[in-house]
Amino acid sequence: MNYTLRQLRVFLAVAAHGSFSRAADAVGLTQPAVSRGVAELEDVLGVRLLDRTTREVVLTEAGQALVPALERLLEQLDDTLEETRQLGERYRGRVVIASAPTISARLMPLYVAECARRFPEIRLTVRDNVQAGGLEQIHAGAVDFGVLVDPQAREALTIEPLATDPFCFVCRRDHPLAQQATVPWRALDGVPLALLDFASGSRPLIDRILARHGVVPQVVQELGHSASVFGMVEAGIGASVLPSLSLPLPEASPLVWRPLVPREERSIVMVCREDRSLSPAAAAVWDMVRTLPLPQEPGAA
Structure with missing residues (x-):
């Protein structure tokens, strides 16, 4: 069956309000759009759901049977989507960063410790490798992003300056x-x-x-x-x-x-693939790295 979520929600709005005009106000559509949505749903189902008169809209027997089942299904769908949204907001999972050796030694311990403090459900892993290896891992999608020396070739990469x-x-x-x-x-x-x-x-x-x-x-x-x-x-x-x-x-x-x-x-930059979106957890770590104060330069000895 070729029906849409909008058609289902429009039908429930009409059933709840007993009026196309009031349903239109409730869902933010025009009255013709609401009428058309219900008619399209009835065509797909092959059964009339509403009896329309000049003064009222009444559920048919099929409409009465559909309403409670549909309300349960849409409520379950809304709950599932909300759980998915909250999962993203909780920032959980594993994030992998590629890093050059000198950066791994001085900066990565700061990032790992701060990540554990801010996001206890994120496991931050550092891939310590030379510059060429780090860039290869980024291009291959083996890491979420890298903190590296500004590369000579920037094609297909998103670069954000971090430090000098x-x-x-x-x-x-x-x-x-x-x-x-x-x-x-x-x-x-x-x-x-x-x-x-x-x-x-x-x-x-x-x-x-x-x-x-x-x-x-x-x-x-x-x-x-x-x-x-x-x-x-x-x-x-x-x-x-x-x-x-x-x-x-x-x-x-x-x-x-x-x-x-x-x-x-040299410029230290954050690097990720231009064509790949960061996961919510990786995006949270990216923002943390971008804003975390860095250690002061040492004095000569």
């Missing part, structure tokens, strides 16, 4: 540049450097910044994680350029960091 993160110089205390309060980018020309590799979202930015300042670096090691870079620097293999979110330095290490001047930074 300046780059800094990391070296041993006995390095000649460690004696300076700040380190100019141009001072890195020819300096042996252990850098993040190209799977990192920061490496392409670092290379472009070095080139812009006329620096030809001597790259001695390329590594996937800042912790590995710290080890190389501590061993005296080279200094490094790292994002500030890589800090703090390992405790009791012989390393120091210095601000690089002029200030150059």
